[in-house]
Amino acid sequence: MMESLPFNNGQKREQNLSSSVYEAIKNKIINGELMPASILMERTIADEFGVSRTPVREALKRLSQEGWVDWEERRRAVVSEITISKILELFTLREMMEPFAIKKAIEGGHPQILAGQLAAAYEDMEASKDSPVDFMKHDMEFHAVIVHSMKLLSINMMWQKISDDMMRLVMHSVYPRRDTSVILHEHKELIDALWNSDAKKALECIRGHFSVIVDMFKQKRENF
Numbered sequence: 307m308m309e310s311l312p313f314n315n316g317q318k319r320e321q322n323l324s325s326s327v328y329e330a331i332k333n334k335i336i337n338g339e340l341m342p343a344s345i346l347m348e349r350t351i352a353d354e355f356g357v358s359r360t361p362v363r364e365a366l367k368r369l370s371q372e373g374w375v376d377w378e379e380r381r382r383a384v385v386s387e388i389t390i391s392k393i394l395e396l397f398t399l400r401e402m403m404e405p406f407a408i409k410k411a412i413e414g415g416h417p418q419i420l421a422g423q424l425a426a427a428y429e430d431m432e433a434s435k436d437s438p439v440d441f442m443k444h445d446m447e448f449h450a451v452i453v454h455s456m457k458l459l460s461i462n463m464m465w466q467k468i469s470d471d472m473m474r475l476v477m478h479s480v481y482p483r484r485d486t487s488v489i490l491h492e493h494k495e496l497i498d499a500l501w502n503s504d505a506k507k508a509l510e511c512i513r514g515h516f517s518v519i520v521d522m523f524k525q526k527r528e529n530f
Contacts, residue, residue: 324361327351328368335374335385336470337439338477346375346383388475393523396468396475397516403465404449404512407456412505421500423451428493435486442476448493452512475523484522492518 331351334340346366352359366383369375376386411420427448434440446469453465492515499508 323355323357324364324368327355327357327361328365330355331365331369332374332470335369336474336477338474340385341478342385342387344385346385348383388478388523390524392471393475393520396471397520399464399468400449400472400516401513403456403461404452405509407452408500408508408512409505411455411500412503412508417500417503417508420452420455421497423455424448424493424497424500427451428490428497431493432490435490438477441486442473445476445489445493446473476519 331340331346340346348359348362348366352362355362366375370377370383374386375383378384408417408420411417427444430444431441431448434444450465450469454462492511496508496511496515499505499511
């Protein structure tokens with residue numbers, strides 16, 4: 307059940323309600339509480355939130371514009387599927403960002419700084435390994451550290467756009483099929499390579515991590 311939302315007074319009340327419904331539904335999609343092809347009924351959502359159907363309709367429209375929701379026949383809203391083309395798109399973008407950031411850190415002569423920042427993120431992952439949502443959030447934060455190390459605003463904005471999609475992917479298709487100890491080991495190998503200024507090993511680690519996830523998703527789709 308989706309929890310009731312507090313009412314906001316003033317002229318922007320409907321807009322605030324719509325934004326709250328949007329955020330709540332989006333978070334449930336990302337966290338895997340709402341699976342692909344789940345039907346989103348306006349009336350049901352409105353009743354659960356204790357709001358009218360207008361802010362729900364606006365929230366679903368926004369979710370559809372961003373690709374989280376598809377409209378089927380008779381204007382029925384459903385959670386969008388995770389397609390292999392979308393996965394390849396996401397990892398193509400990541401292949402453009404993360405290996406480049408790692409090379410930049412090593413060539414710039416300061417890979418140990420990045421390694422230290424990643425070690426802190428790694429500790430957060432390790433501490434939350436028994437909580438799927440928290441673990442994968444910290445996993446994405448680990449990779450955000452790599453991207454942000456370039457200190458390029460346009461790249462950071464691009465990362466922000468794809469990180470929610472990545473979170474949904476890993477929660478839906480990766481975490482249930484991979485042991486956290488294996489994931490942690492892969493991240494630890496990358497940190498060690500950076501400590502040692504080993505560019506070849508570091509790039510092997512990050513690219514190998516990507517390929518495992520893509521291959522796993524392909525296998526998952528083939529089994530259905």
